Amino acid sequence: MSSALMSVYRPADVAFERGEGVYLYDTEGRRYLDFNAGIAVSALGHAHPHLVETLKSQGEKLWHTSNLYRIPNQERLADRFVAASFAERCFFTNSGVEAIECAIKTARKYFYDKGEGHRHRLITLEGAFHGRSMAAISAAGQEKLTKGFAPLLPGFDQVPPEDLDAVRRAIGPETAGVLVEPILGEGGIRPLSDDYLRGLRALCDEHGLLLLLDEIQCGMGRTGRLFAHEWAGIRPDIVAVAKGIGGGFPLGACLATEEAASGMTPGSHGTTYGGNPLATAVGNAVLDVVLAPGFLDDVVRIADYLEQRLAEFAARHHNRVETVRGRGLMRGVKLRDMEARKAVGEILAHGLLVAPAGDNVIRLLPPLVIEEGHVDEAIDILDTYFRSLGPEAP
Numbered sequence: 001m002s003s004a005l006m007s008v009y010r011p012a013d014v015a016f017e018r019g020e021g022v023y024l025y026d027t028e029g030r031r032y033l034d035f036n037a038g039i040a041v042s043a044l045g046h047a048h049p050h051l052v053e054t055l056k057s058q059g060e061k062l063w064h065t066s067n068l069y070r071i072p073n074q075e076r077l078a079d080r081f082v083a084a085s086f087a088e089r090c091f092f093t094n095s096g097v098e099a100i101e102c103a104i105k106t107a108r109k110y111f112y113d114k115g116e117g118h119r120h121r122l123i124t125l126e127g128a129f130h131g132r133s134m135a136a137i138s139a140a141g142q143e144k145l146t147k148g149f150a151p152l153l154p155g156f157d158q159v160p161p162e163d164l165d166a167v168r169r170a171i172g173p174e175t176a177g178v179l180v181e182p183i184l185g186e187g188g189i190r191p192l193s194d195d196y197l198r199g200l201r202a203l204c205d206e207h208g209l210l211l212l213l214d215e216i217q218c219g220m221g222r223t224g225r226l227f228a229h230e231w232a233g234i235r236p237d238i239v240a241v242a243k244g245i246g247g248g249f250p251l252g253a254c255l256a257t258e259e260a261a262s263g264m265t266p267g268s269h270g271t272t273y274g275g276n277p278l279a280t281a282v283g284n285a286v287l288d289v290v291l292a293p294g295f296l297d298d299v300v301r302i303a304d305y306l307e308q309r310l311a312e313f314a315a316r317h318h319n320r321v322e323t324v325r326g327r328g329l330m331r332g333v334k335l336r337d338m339e340a341r342k343a344v345g346e347i348l349a350h351g352l353l354v355a356p357a358g359d360n361v362i363r364l365l366p367p368l369v370i371e372e373g374h375v376d377e378a379i380d381i382l383d384t385y386f387r388s389l390g391p392e393a394p
């Protein structure tokens, strides 16, 4: 397989031609169950009728104007995020990494405008992933992301997850805030405990720091609440979101409190495409569905069922499965004595899309609209695959 693409990916040798709900169809007409959802992007599955209709009708009217003019779809989407969350201000982007970039700049500018420009450092977590820009790889700090890209952006201090003392020790006169994913996604589906998140909020309050969250993967209904931090009952200062908020159309957002966003004045930041009429029409259509009464309750219900079926699956294959973890429809199966990346390729051949994650984990990120039958089908495929590997040691 060769192409003119930069070889930064090693794609599986399958190309999908169309999608319908929770299923994808390849160019040979073969059907696959999609428990990857484009890495937590296709939150409503494929070709959702309301999204298709919105895209078509907006596409016939107006795609793009730039942020030099008012964009009613964007203003409406911002108002709806504000009404449904901690946020009071929104900035729309085309991707997750741009939302993170805006979050970091918002935090730095906040302190600069207060005459405390020396406070520019963020405490981040070992094993984190925030995207691929220079700021995002510098924030994560992992060698596999940063190797070959020095010099990195200064201003990030990594500490181990779930260790509040380590955060306390890392706080210094230059610290501006803490940036964490409530569930480490690429890092192996590792949820931070509600107590730890509450502890971070308390530490930030004690030291006058900003709490920044990366909900790009775990947000937008994936845990059964609009945002994952809601489970911990905390109010963050800045949250980066993306992926599911566009349901497959490139859209991200940096959400912030009025206070945290106070430095983001005219001319301080910008984007050509971000929040354009087409993207924000689709964003509003996604919210129509996700905020409809009962939708998130259904996510909680189906996620409980998935959790239970995965626990039974792990017990059946305890010699190969070390543990299952996660929250809502963001689940990880940590393997022992076999490689997750290889397993994911072989599971694809059995007709199921899942993704690998760090720490030797198979990641399940199904669309939020799955039903019990889809969970049963996925577990059956996983069982068949694991049994095909031969008898397990007792």
Ligand SMILES: Cc1ncc(COP(=O)(O)O)c(C=O)c1O
Pocket: 039, 095, 096, 097, 098, 100, 129, 130, 131, 132, 181, 185, 186, 214, 215, 216, 217, 218, 242, 243
């Ligand atoms: C937690 C998290 N942050 C940031 C990003 C970067 O988002 P994007 O690839 O849209 O730039 C991702 C993407 O996987 C992510 O999972």
